[in-house]
């Protein structure tokens with residue numbers, strides 16, 4: 001058996017906003033190929049945690065270690081801004097809830113994908129375009145739309161394009177903040193199906209923030225439940241959802257079933 | 260790993276033989292209590308001191324009235340419910356794990372490599388076709404696409420699921436059709452442990468017979484099977500032994 005090491009480790013992360021606690025004392029480990037769902041109501045600290053994990057927000061205490069492609073441990077918060085950006089464009093990915101935050105709306109779909117490839121060292125125009133076409137096909141966007149700007153795409157297409165842009169460089173770890181958030185149900189189902197397949201085929205490690213327990217169950221292997229900035233319960237996704245122990249998790253689960 | 264009861268002494272052939280004679284599953288003094296915080300903190304005692312074992316090649320039936328904790332027991336064996344106390348030793352491949360205290364990662368690995376589970380009802384995944392749903396556990400365990408699909412087709416055919424349904428998502432299927440998809444999904448990998456929660460409940464006689472055959476075949480290849488069977492005929496046809504369950508506080 002090949003015993004792997006975690007690709008991401010967080011140690012006692014705490015973030016204060018003035019007097020207020022955004023997130024308190026969270027530690028976790030994430031292995032290659034594993035999807036960790038973070039659930040909780042809005043304001044529970046999910047995004048604060050995600051932003052610290054992805055290096056975008058500096059913790060008040062604690063640290064985040066990313067194990068890079070060469071096996072070196074990198075403290076994401078000790079990197080220079082330039083190094084962090086380079087990493088975020090190659091080995092890491094970040095899928096925003098609102099595709100506008102993750103895409104360049106005024107340049108073509110092809111260029112949106114090509115840009116990340118170039119950041120990873122791609123130079124040959126023909127090759128860039130071929131890879132962009134390949135990825136549009138993977139996310140079910142018709143080839144002729146490659147020269148369109150994303151502003152002319154539907155919400156679901158924009159989200160699929162954002163996913164293609166993130167995955168084209170073969171990242172090892174992807175952060176997702178409510179990736180199916182603003183989409184209607186049928187569009188959501190299609191996106192979920194796509195994500196499930198890509199995660200499996202690419203052996204991606206994913207940290208997924210969502211308030212939707214159905215999405216969490218479908219995509220995650222493990223779940224963490226956040227409440228008032230703390231992790232109150234964690235475990236295998238189906239175990240946490242079918243046999244919740246903490247009062248807050250029980251409330252969350254029962255609200256869904258009645259909804 | 261942290262919670263594995265160690266079984267790592269290097270195996271001479273004698274030790275391996277001795278190890279094979281140990282039960283595949285050993286449940287010891289298992290208790291499970293639910294605390295319903297949304298309902299005034301009500302305590303529900305579902306399992307009290309349940310103990311039994313299952314050997315390789317054996318099919319053990321959980322038997323008892325409604326509410327006696329049969330499904331709860333099965334879910335604990337799968338790591339879906341977390342026991343309150345007691346242990347569930349599972350011996351599979353290279354070691355011994357206590358499901359009652361294993362880390363999520365260990366449970367995931369056991370599910371991927373050792374345990375198949377046929378739940379009472381199919382959990383449909385939007386947009387995923389019947390064939391993909393059945394083949395998924397094989398793909399997750401690292402089997403090739405062709406082999407996985409071949410095995411999925413064989414099972415669906417044996418369970419008499421019309422071929423025109425294979426490419427559809429089972430959301431619109433009848434209860435019996437969904438259950439057959441579920442059974443095919445549960446039986447597609449030859450794991451050393453198989454858990455069955457009323458697999459024949461909504462099947463006709465012909466398909467019940469197929470399931471009985473599948474269980475026999477599993478036992479013949481050395482699989483340890485634990486099942487809940489709603490009809491006595493099926494139970495008698497497959498079970499070597501029964502574990503009689505009763506509601507905590509009541510006697511069987």
Ligand SMILES: Nc1ncnc2c1ncn2[C@@H]1O[C@H](COP(=O)(O)OP(=O)(O)OP(=O)(O)O)[C@@H](O)[C@H]1O
Nearest residue numbers: 242243293303305324325326327328329330331332
């Ligand atoms: N997730 C849960 N949360 C709270 N209580 C539960 C849960 N699952 C089961 N129980 C309770 O545990 C007890 C045993 O239920 P279980 O489903 O295991 O019985 P069973 O023997 O399978 O019954 P049946 O033959 O009707 O299927 C019941 O009182 C049930 O209400």
Ligand SMILES: [Mg+2]
Nearest residue numbers: 329330331487
């Ligand atoms: Mg039951």
